[in-house]
Amino acid sequence: MQLDFQAREVTVKLVYYGPALSGKTTNLQAIHRLLTPEGKGRLMTLETRDDRTLFFDLLPLTVNTEMGLTVRIKLFTVPGQVIHNSTRRLVLQGADGVAFIADSQVAEVRANQASFKDLRKNLRENGIDPAAMPLVIQYNKRDLPNVRSEEEIMRMASQGKERIYLATATHGAGVADTFMGLIGTTWENMERQHKLTERFGLNEQAVMSDLRRRFGPPVEATKHG
Ligand SMILES: Nc1nc2c(ncn2[C@@H]2O[C@H](COP(=O)(O)OP(=O)(O)OP(=O)(O)O)[C@@H](O)[C@H]2O)c(=O)[nH]1
Numbered sequence: 754m755q756l757d758f759q760a761r762e763v764t765v766k767l768v769y770y771g772p773a774l775s776g777k778t779t780n781l782q783a784i785h786r787l788l789t790p791e792g793k794g795r796l797m798t799l800e801t802r803d804d805r806t807l808f809f810d811l812l813p814l815t816v817n818t819e820m821g822l823t824v825r826i827k828l829f830t831v832p833g834q835v836i837h838n839s840t841r842r843l844v845l846q847g848a849d850g851v852a853f854i855a856d857s858q859v860a861e862v863r864a865n866q867a868s869f870k871d872l873r874k875n876l877r878e879n880g881i882d883p884a885a886m887p888l889v890i891q892y893n894k895r896d897l898p899n900v901r902s903e904e905e906i907m908r909m910a911s912q913g914k915e916r917i918y919l920a921t922a923t924h925g926a927g928v929a930d931t932f933m934g935l936i937g938t939t940w941e942n943m944e945r946q947h948k949l950t951e952r953f954g955l956n957e958q959a960v961m962s963d964l965r966r967r968f969g970p971p972v973e974a975t976k977h978g
Pocket residue numbers: 771772773774775776777778779780804805806807830831832833834893894895896897920921922923924
């Protein structure tokens with residue numbers, strides 16, 4: 754988190770992490786599509802022809818609060834392909850929160866696990882204790898056949914402390930909830946560390962309700978068949 758007293762600005766960095774082709778870029782595209790125009794920046798994506806991010810994507814958003822403070826939210830994606838590890842570590846630097854986008858397909862279980870391990874390793878190498886990083890998990894591609902059952906995912910969810918979301922990012926389903934959950938858990942952590950309410954009158958609810966209002970009505974996650 755960056756605090757600029759003079760400009761009365763708070764900047765929050767959120768990173769979408771996960772294995773190659775899990776739908777990180779698609780999440781940002783859906784957020785960009787679903788949000789009303791106010792405070793929405795340009796989505797910058799850098800892709801090769803086959804949907805693979807080479808460096809990162811960035812979507813900047815702003816929230817103007819009643820207290821005259823501006824909250825700038827920067828959403829990044831990392832490139833999931835194994836070869837881009839140094840870029841992932843770089844993009845993770847200074848992150849305030851992470852959304853881990855897992856691929857729900859049974860065939861991708863190992864790729865998810867490897868990417869999760871790689872996230873923890875990169876955080877440690879950046880000097881961050883993984884346990885201290887606000888994290889939400891999204892199981893994407895719920896529309897496909899051969900996905901892990903909802904029951905199985907919920908069982909895993911009950912074992913961890915992270916919030917878990919189901920999504921079909923291509924339809925925009927579950928995308929806003931994941932993002933709001935990420936903002937929420939990140940904000941709670943920032944509030945604990947920086948006492949934003951006490952110091953600036955900047956409370957979580959003001960930011961969250963403004964963002965919630967800017968998303969259209971919720972899109973139901975579509976199941977296969
Ligand atoms: N069926 C289905 N396809 C999806 C879904 N989300 C993303 N995809 C597709 O999966 C492919 C990869 O999506 P991306 O968003 O580019 O994946 P990524 O995680 O950014 O991949 P990297 O940049 O390589 O790390 C694209 O063809 C998307 O259209 C989904 O919910 N369902």
